[in-house]
Amino acid sequence: MYPGFGVEAIRRAPPNNRGLxxxxxxxxxxxxxxxxxxxxxxxxxxxxxxxxxxxxxxxVLGAAGVAVWLIKASKAQ
Structure with a gap:
């Protein structure tokens, strides 16, 4: 699960702050x-x-809950 959270962190960051x-x-x-x-x-x-x-x-269940929340938030955008 953790690589997916890293991808999500990069995706949500503005382009000039992705390295950060x-x-x-x-x-x-x-x-x-x-x-x-x-x-x-x-x-x-x-x-x-x-x-x-x-x-x-x-x-793990907490991380799965965060993942579900992120998926729903990205679909709502």
């Missing part, structure tokens, strides 16, 4: 991956692998 949009997108993606992965790794042994899967599924 790509940079911001990848900066936040790197930040999220560098924080979320270790946190899930630390909670897994204590809370069990089911909690890691539940947290991951929650994030």
């Amino acid at each position: 949009a790509v940079g911001a997108y990848f900066a936040y993606l790197d930040l999220a991956l560098s924080v979320a992965s270790p946190l899930l790794g630390l909670t897994g042994p204590g809370a069990g692998p089911g909690s890691v899967l539940l947290a991951s599924a929650t994030v």
Whole structure:
């Protein structure tokens, strides 16, 4: 899903700010991956692998909701 969000960030940015949009997108993606992965790794042994899967599924469902919203918004334009 994440490459699609990058494409959407570029598409929605004005042409003179597309480089900034790509940079911001990848900066936040790197930040999220560098924080979320270790946190899930630390909670897994204590809370069990089911909690890691539940947290991951929650994030994926949230991302799917954002994707659906973006699709509807682009069709309305």
